[in-house]
Amino acid sequence: MSSIALRKKDAFAVVAPPAPASSPHPSAAALTESAARVAARNKTRSAPTGYRRFQAPDWLLKAIASALGFALFVCVWAVIARFGGRIPGPGAVWDAAVVIFSDPFYQKGPNDQGIGWNVLSSLKRVGIGFGLAALVGIPLGFVIGRFRFLSDMAAPIIAVLKPVSPLAWLPIGLLLFKAASPAAIYAIFICSLWPMIINTAVGVQQVPQDYLNVARVLNLSEWKVFTKILFPAVLPYMITGVRLSIGIAWLVIVAAEMLTGGVGIGFWVWDEWNNLKVEHIIIAIFTIGIVGLLLEQALMLIARRFNYS
Amino acid sequence: MDKYLRIENVGMSFDTKKGPFVALTGIDLTVKKGEFVSLIGHSGCGKSTLLNLVAGLLAPTAGAMILAGREIAGPGPDRGVVFQNHSLLPWLTCFGNVYLAVERVFGAAEPKAKLKARTQAALDLVGLAHAMDKQPQEISGGMKQRVGIARALAIEPKVLLLDEPFGALDALTRATLQDELIRIVGSTGTTVLMVTHDVDEAVLLSDRVVMMTNGPAATIGDILEVDLPRPRERLALAANARYIHLRGRVLQFLYHRQAKKAA
Numbered sequence: 001m002s003s004i005a006l007r008k009k010d011a012f013a014v015v016a017p018p019a020p021a022s023s024p025h026p027s028a029a030a031l032t033e034s035a036a037r038v039a040a041r042n043k044t045r046s047a048p049t050g051y052r053r054f055q056a057p058d059w060l061l062k063a064i065a066s067a068l069g070f071a072l073f074v075c076v077w078a079v080i081a082r083f084g085g086r087i088p089g090p091g092a093v094w095d096a097a098v099v100i101f102s103d104p105f106y107q108k109g110p111n112d113q114g115i116g117w118n119v120l121s122s123l124k125r126v127g128i129g130f131g132l133a134a135l136v137g138i139p140l141g142f143v144i145g146r147f148r149f150l151s152d153m154a155a156p157i158i159a160v161l162k163p164v165s166p167l168a169w170l171p172i173g174l175l176l177f178k179a180a181s182p183a184a185i186y187a188i189f190i191c192s193l194w195p196m197i198i199n200t201a202v203g204v205q206q207v208p209q210d211y212l213n214v215a216r217v218l219n220l221s222e223w224k225v226f227t228k229i230l231f232p233a234v235l236p237y238m239i240t241g242v243r244l245s246i247g248i249a250w251l252v253i254v255a256a257e258m259l260t261g262g263v264g265i266g267f268w269v270w271d272e273w274n275n276l277k278v279e280h281i282i283i284a285i286f287t288i289g290i291v292g293l294l295l296e297q298a299l300m301l302i303a304r305r306f307n308y309s
Numbered sequence: 310m311d312k313y314l315r316i317e318n319v320g321m322s323f324d325t326k327k328g329p330f331v332a333l334t335g336i337d338l339t340v341k342k343g344e345f346v347s348l349i350g351h352s353g354c355g356k357s358t359l360l361n362l363v364a365g366l367l368a369p370t371a372g373a374m375i376l377a378g379r380e381i382a383g384p385g386p387d388r389g390v391v392f393q394n395h396s397l398l399p400w401l402t403c404f405g406n407v408y409l410a411v412e413r414v415f416g417a418a419e420p421k422a423k424l425k426a427r428t429q430a431a432l433d434l435v436g437l438a439h440a441m442d443k444q445p446q447e448i449s450g451g452m453k454q455r456v457g458i459a460r461a462l463a464i465e466p467k468v469l470l471l472d473e474p475f476g477a478l479d480a481l482t483r484a485t486l487q488d489e490l491i492r493i494v495g496s497t498g499t500t501v502l503m504v505t506h507d508v509d510e511a512v513l514l515s516d517r518v519v520m521m522t523n524g525p526a527a528t529i530g531d532i533l534e535v536d537l538p539r540p541r542e543r544l545a546l547a548a549n550a551r552y553i554h555l556r557g558r559v560l561q562f563l564y565h566r567q568a569k570k571a572a
Binding site (some may be wrong): 210211213214216217218219220224228229232233308 | 364365366384385386388389390392394396398399400401409410413414444446464
């Protein structure tokens with residue numbers, strides 16, 4: 001089991017600390033870590049005296065903690081795989097992943113393509129569906145946020161439709177578009193729409209009165225108010241809306257593709273289930289997770305750029 | 310122009326859940342061109358409300374206001390407002406904040422180069438030419454308020470409205486900015502209406518100090534002529550008998566005649 005854990009670590013190239021060779025003792029690890037933190041605090045307080053113990057920098061401690069967490073996760077997984085029937089262990093999944101990622105862009109007919117193509121076609125659907133939702137939702141959010149009457153008009157509709165699973169809209173999409181891919185895009189559109197509308201509208205309502213007073217005492221034109229005050233003030237809220245939308249869209253696309261078929265990571269999961277290639281399903285789970293994480297991080301980066309506080 | 314700004318029998322009441330709340334009543338005030346008038350009173354006396362009425366941000370429920378022969382019917386760039394909390398737009402540089410106002414007022418008539426020159430001149434006036442390209446969050450509170458003053462003055466307003474402009478600053482910065490304001494107003498001859506709760510600030514800067522009674526239904530209690538010669542020097546005035554007397558009269562009004570009941 002320990003050998004599997006070690007292989008796993010090399011595999012995912014986590015910043016690998018000298019991990020406990022046998023099964024890890026998380027409590028002991030946590031203890032040494034907190035001791036190290038206390039020591040670090042003491043060091044900043046007292047004058048540096050040269051003969052103090054080696055101090056790990058913060059990022060290193062963080063990396064060690066993450067790696068330990070991941071190692072623990074892999075161990076639990078390995079135990080489950082060993083005693084839990086047909087779940088493949090980390091080693092088997094790694095071997096399968098090496099094969100799959102060595103040729104991610106092969107094409108052998110419409111239903112047998114590399115994982116790269118599957119991820120890209122899912123991202124494409126999310127992109128189109130989300131893009132359309134942004135085109136509709138952001139202007140709608142602005143007018144709803146700006147005019148009380150429209151806000152009151154829209155409130156009941158949004159309140160009722162927002163909690164509906166986007167998958168419930170899938171049959172309507174199939175009915176309207178009579179094809180699988182547009183129906184999936186349509187489901188993404190619907191689920192991305194609400195966070196875009198709501199966050200933009202809230203952003204508009206939260207624009208500080210001080211800024212609007214500046215606009216009022218200067219008698220700025222509506223266009224100037226929009227470009228110089230409303231839009232920049234609402235931008236952080238809009239980016240939050242984008243982040244939520246993309247997050248939900250990435251959740252929904254997998255389910256939608258399972259139902260509609262074609263090419264896509266969700267379809268691939270279902271296809272591999274039919275082929276009983278459970279390793280591939282686990283690879284898909286990790287792939288979906290990592291792509292989602294990257295999307296989130298990219299948007300966080302953008303959000304930080306437009307944070308004025 | 311003896312009656313540059315006329316505030317005629319102005320009253321203001323707000324609708325609240327408990328019925329109408331009368332904030333101001335029977336306010337009558339005339340400000341001459343180039344005059345510096347302060348409004349002073351305890352908090353809640355409606356002095357900021359009066360300023361907002363002149364700014365046009367509120368509409369009076371009684372009376373009328375006339376500025377340079379035209380009735381005040383809403384906000385407009387003929388009045389420059391400096392807000393207490395600077396209200397600079399954080400996504401624009403100092404230059405951008407002032408330029409936004411300049412462009413609004415002179416953009417139709419003047420070329421871009423002229424607008425930029427006006428913006429620079431305004432920032433020069435408040436001594437911030439070096440910080441033009443900084444974002445508001447990169448400069449100190451006193452500097453932000455200077456940019457606010459530059460923004461208000463750059464549009465060459467008929468009257469400059471200051472709403473406790475230095476209230477949020479520390480005492481030293483406040484004194485520096487008061488001296489700056491004396492200099493700027495002295496050089497531009499701007500008409501100023503300033504809300505303050507600082508007795509020294511009122512006497513030091515003003516030609517007249519309007520002392521307001523406590524609300525609700527606040528009105529003008531007394532008006533003090535400050536007949537100190539200009540230019541005024543903070544240090545010289547500190548020992549000036551006339552200054553001490555005038556200051557004493559404002560204090561007398563605030564803490565004796567209009568003593569605020571212990572909150």
